[in-house]
Amino acid sequence: MTPVIIGFMPTKDPRKQMIRSTALLIRERGVEGTSFADVIEHSGAPRGSIYHHFPEGKPELIEEATRFGSEYIARMLSKDISTREPRSVVRRFAQSWRGLLKDGGFAAGCPLVAVAVDGSHMKAAREAAGDGFERWVDLLTDSFAERGVDRRRARSVATLVISSVEGAIVLARAEQSIAPLDRVTKELDLVVESMLDQSA
Amino acid sequence: MTPVIIGFMPTKDPRKQMIRSTALLIRERGVEGTSFADVIEHSGAPRGSIYHHFPEGKPELIEEATRFGSEYIARMLSKDISTREPRSVVRRFAQSWRGLLKDGGFAAGCPLVAVAVDGSHMKAAREAAGDGFERWVDLLTDSFAERGVDRRRARSVATLVISSVEGAIVLARAEQSIAPLDRVTKELDLVVESMLDQSA
DNA sequence: GTCTATACGAAGATAGAC
DNA sequence: GTCTATCTTCGTATAGAC
Numbered sequence: 001m002t003p004v005i006i007g008f009m010p011t012k013d014p015r016k017q018m019i020r021s022t023a024l025l026i027r028e029r030g031v032e033g034t035s036f037a038d039v040i041e042h043s044g045a046p047r048g049s050i051y052h053h054f055p056e057g058k059p060e061l062i063e064e065a066t067r068f069g070s071e072y073i074a075r076m077l078s079k080d081i082s083t084r085e086p087r088s089v090v091r092r093f094a095q096s097w098r099g100l101l102k103d104g105g106f107a108a109g110c111p112l113v114a115v116a117v118d119g120s121h122m123k124a125a126r127e128a129a130g131d132g133f134e135r136w137v138d139l140l141t142d143s144f145a146e147r148g149v150d151r152r153r154a155r156s157v158a159t160l161v162i163s164s165v166e167g168a169i170v171l172a173r174a175e176q177s178i179a180p181l182d183r184v185t186k187e188l189d190l191v192v193e194s195m196l197d198q199s200a
Numbered sequence: 201m202t203p204v205i206i207g208f209m210p211t212k213d214p215r216k217q218m219i220r221s222t223a224l225l226i227r228e229r230g231v232e233g234t235s236f237a238d239v240i241e242h243s244g245a246p247r248g249s250i251y252h253h254f255p256e257g258k259p260e261l262i263e264e265a266t267r268f269g270s271e272y273i274a275r276m277l278s279k280d281i282s283t284r285e286p287r288s289v290v291r292r293f294a295q296s297w298r299g300l301l302k303d304g305g306f307a308a309g310c311p312l313v314a315v316a317v318d319g320s321h322m323k324a325a326r327e328a329a330g331d332g333f334e335r336w337v338d339l340l341t342d343s344f345a346e347r348g349v350d351r352r353r354a355r356s357v358a359t360l361v362i363s364s365v366e367g368a369i370v371l372a373r374a375e376q377s378i379a380p381l382d383r384v385t386k387e388l389d390l391v392v393e394s395m396l397d398q399s400a
Numbered sequence: 401g402t403c404t405a406t407a408c409g410a411a412g413a414t415a416g417a418c
Numbered sequence: 419g420t421c422t423a424t425c426t427t428c429g430t431a432t433a434g435a436c
Contacts, residue, residue, distance in 0.1 A: 035430085050431090051431070
């Protein structure tokens with residue numbers, strides 16, 4: 001089963017490359033479903049240096065992969081927030097996941113969700129996933145508040161955006177259909193529009 | 201790590217009991233993180249009859265557990281739908297997950313999400329998860345449509361409800377905080393209220 | 401930093417007795 | 419239906435050479 005490769009740029013640093021491959025693999029197979037052998041094969045990294053680069057073993061690798069995925073999305077969000085309207089930011093956030101689902105035949109989801117669902121026994125990794133979700137929500141919250149939305153409301157809507165898109169990705173994978181994500185995207189647009197109207 | 205036991209009634213039929221235990225275990229540990237040994241220990245079922253009850257092995261057990269969890273929630277939803285207002289149904293759906301998260305120290309989530317995220321290589325199980333999500337969405341859709349909501353809109357909002365609650369459960373587990381689910385619940389109430397007002 | 405070899409346990413699955 | 423024993427594969431991790 002060849003993993004889908006979308007979104008992360010390859011590097012030549014073996015450690016970095018292993019982290020990148022892990023992020024790619026866990027979003028398809030989960031944390032427990034991804035082995036060192038998989039990571040070595042996919043990354044092309046040398047077998048013998050796993051514990052040189054990751055002295056604490058798999059938990060450390062998973063944590064790094066989680067932070068890597070988290071920051072990748074945060075950067076994308078930040079960039080959009082600085083150049084676009086809130087409705088466009090939300091739409092593009094959903095659309096980027098839509099692209100991953102369709103291009104990958106619904107095999108791949110979000111690496112942070114993988115960690116939260118099946119890697120939560122790895123405390124540091126789970127915390128990294130939690131930090132990531134909070135960061136994404138914070139970024140959206142700030143962008144809404146800057147348009148005059150009450151901070152409390154902004155945070156609620158931001159949480160709805162992240163939660164519903166992540167949930168829709170899960171539904172889409174299970175149903176092998178993009179319909180859930182498209183429906184959620186449409187409803188989110190109405191919610192954000194209404195939120196902005198109320199504060200205008 | 202003793203699994204949290206909430207919501208499913210025990211039986212004396214070993215096969216049924218194994219299915220129930222599997223549903224409980226995968227929502228905490230994921231599909232790959234749950235072994236036959238775990239299921240035997242938790243259910244008290246006899247070691248020697250695993251392949252008597254489940255000739256196709258683990259994939260069959262996971263599929264049955266998925267359908268079991270799916271039907272449990274569908275029954276709860278159906279009962280609420282027949283006796284309550286849509287807003288109350290949605291609130292109680294979210295509240296029931298809230299109870300599981302808090303009572304279980306954020307260890308347990310939704311078994312269908314576990315299958316979609318880390319058991320999607322088991323085709324029959326993944327389809328069972330997809331069927332389950334669709335069923336939940338259908339139940340909510342019908343209940344909204346019965347109150348005069350346009351069927352298409354009803355389906356979109358129903359999908360938003362299921363997706364955002366499932367996503368919020370994931371965020372809550374990662375952050376070890378109920379806040380994401382509470383924020384989503386509040387926003388969903390506004391969405392459902394607005395939807396009903398528009399069709400009144 | 402990377403190699404090979406290997407220890408060690410866990411997991412899914414099968415065989416044959418009762 | 420259930421038991422015990424066992425097979426095989428795989429996964430993490432370590433040791434020690436280069």
